[in-house]
Amino acid sequence: xxxxxxxxxKLNLNDHQFNxxxxxxxxxxxxxxxxxxxxxxxxxxxxxxxxxxQAGLEKKAEAVIKLAEQNxxxxxxxxxxxxxxxxxxxxxxxxxxxxxxVLFGAFVTADNKLTRWEVSAEKxxxxxxxxxxxxxxxxxxxxxxxxxxxxxxxxEEQLLIKDILCEDHTFPFLQQQGFWEGSKDDLQNASxxxxxxxLKKLHEFxxxxxxxxxxxxxxxxxxxxxxxxIEPGVEDDLVYESLWKLMEECGNPKIRIVSSSExxxxxxxxxxxxxxxTVYVEPTGDIVKILLAELAHGKQFHERPYYYSLxxxxxxxxxxxxxxxxxxMDEAYGDLYTTPGSIEYDAHTVKEEELSQGFYYxxxxxxxxxxxxxxxxxxxxxxxxxxRQ
Amino acid sequence: MTxxxxxxxxxxxDKIVSEATADLYLELExxxxxxxxxxxxxxx
Numbered sequence: 001x002x003x004x005x006x007x008x009x010k011l012n013l014n015d016h017q018f019n020x021x022x023x024x025x026x027x028x029x030x031x032x033x034x035x036x037x038x039x040x041x042x043x044x045x046x047x048x049x050x051x052x053x054q055a056g057l058e059k060k061a062e063a064v065i066k067l068a069e070q071n072x073x074x075x076x077x078x079x080x081x082x083x084x085x086x087x088x089x090x091x092x093x094x095x096x097x098x099x100x101x102v103l104f105g106a107f108v109t110a111d112n113k114l115t116r117w118e119v120s121a122e123k124x125x126x127x128x129x130x131x132x133x134x135x136x137x138x139x140x141x142x143x144x145x146x147x148x149x150x151x152x153x154x155x156e157e158q159l160l161i162k163d164i165l166c167e168d169h170t171f172p173f174l175q176q177q178g179f180w181e182g183s184k185d186d187l188q189n190a191s192x193x194x195x196x197x198x199l200k201k202l203h204e205f206x207x208x209x210x211x212x213x214x215x216x217x218x219x220x221x222x223x224x225x226x227x228x229x230i231e232p233g234v235e236d237d238l239v240y241e242s243l244w245k246l247m248e249e250c251g252n253p254k255i256r257i258v259s260s261s262e263x264x265x266x267x268x269x270x271x272x273x274x275x276x277x278t279v280y281v282e283p284t285g286d287i288v289k290i291l292l293a294e295l296a297h298g299k300q301f302h303e304r305p306y307y308y309s310l311x312x313x314x315x316x317x318x319x320x321x322x323x324x325x326x327x328x329m330d331e332a333y334g335d336l337y338t339t340p341g342s343i344e345y346d347a348h349t350v351k352e353e354e355l356s357q358g359f360y361y362x363x364x365x366x367x368x369x370x371x372x373x374x375x376x377x378x379x380x381x382x383x384x385x386x387x388r389q
Numbered sequence: 390m391t392x393x394x395x396x397x398x399x400x401x402x403d404k405i406v407s408e409a410t411a412d413l414y415l416e417l418e419x420x421x422x423x424x425x426x427x428x429x430x431x432x433x
């Protein structure tokens with residue numbers, strides 16, 4: 001099978017009645033969490049099936065290589081040739097399964113009427129400022145938090161802190177130091193007091209100067225008091241307006257603050273899921289900055305869903321084929337950030353830059369950004385002083 | 390998008406994948422046979 005078959009001949013859209021206009025008259029469906037779960041649910045099933053198919057092919061290829069090793073151990077060039085042939089067949093299998101996954105994802109994504117969330121705006125009679133309301137109430141709340149208009153309540157904070165403490169790079173450290181003796185599940189069910197004790201111990205640990213790599217991202221006090229980088233009580237209309245303007249430009253995605261590796265790609269602080277049109281942001285570091293970076297992907301899929309689905313397909317296959325060429329997939333995918341024309345380069349070097357420039361220019365006179373500028377200047381001054389010493 | 394449309398799309402993609410991977414299995418089996426045949430020939 002040729003790669004072009006994945007995109008062309010064999011998937012005859014008319015045969016399978018993919019005419020979504022016919023299937024989906026405008027206004028005949030409402031969007032909520034339960035209804036939109038259909039697409040992602042099928043994707044999970046599909047992911048598992050494709051993984052299993054690919055695993056089967058790799059197992060078969062390994063068996064062939066083993067057979068070759070048993071029979072041609074004394075003929076290295078023959079053995080190398082046969083191993084390479086088996087690996088190449090498995091690699092073609094990977095291209096088929098990865099291509100199918102992204103093709104299906106592209107289909108669901110490109111018809112993203114499913115995930116184009118509505119945002120309404122009403123004038124506040126008291127302040128005469130506009131109040132925006134995303135169809136997803138959590139997103140409305142998060143934008144308000146990011147612009148200082150609301151705060152995460154204690155329950156939300158506790159959940160986020162628990163997620164951070166349960167992360168793979170943090171949890172073993174807690175156990176190693178004796179800060180927590182139970183399991184991750186126990187930690188998720190821990191009381192407020194228990195969490196507060198852990199945070200206190202983490203802070204003391206940092207204060208003693210016992211900084212290790214695994215503890216670097218976790219300072220209990222900073223986590224509790226400042227982990228959202230929002231100064232309580234600082235309200236910024238400019239940030240609020242600009243964020244909503246950006247949201248509209250980027251297809252009004254849902255936003256979720258998460259720490260769980262279930263949503264975030266290893267080593268990343270944010271992810272964009274084009275299937276559900278959702279931005280996932282880790283609650284550490286500068287959330288607005290991470291949000292801007294991931295909104296850039298939202299902008300891509302909002303403006304040209306088919307084009308970027310296909311670019312994503314191409315990049316994914318390119319990076320995915322690397323393990324067979326003895327390269328690490330994360331490293332290969334990482335190369336995309338510096339490769340002009342790739343989905344990541346376009347998002348983070350071109351679009352993110354445009355979005356950031358616009359956002360920071362528009363909000364430069366607001367209190368939150370003035371505070372940020374001051375923090376950056378103070379940090380630079382401190383670094384320069386350290387260097388002089 | 391209705392669930393039916395998603396299922397239809399999945400069925401179509403399943404068909405492509407199963408045809409393509411069946412071909413790849415055959416190629417691997419053929420390679421396996423070639424190895425055995427070559428070994429037998431060497432023995433003779």
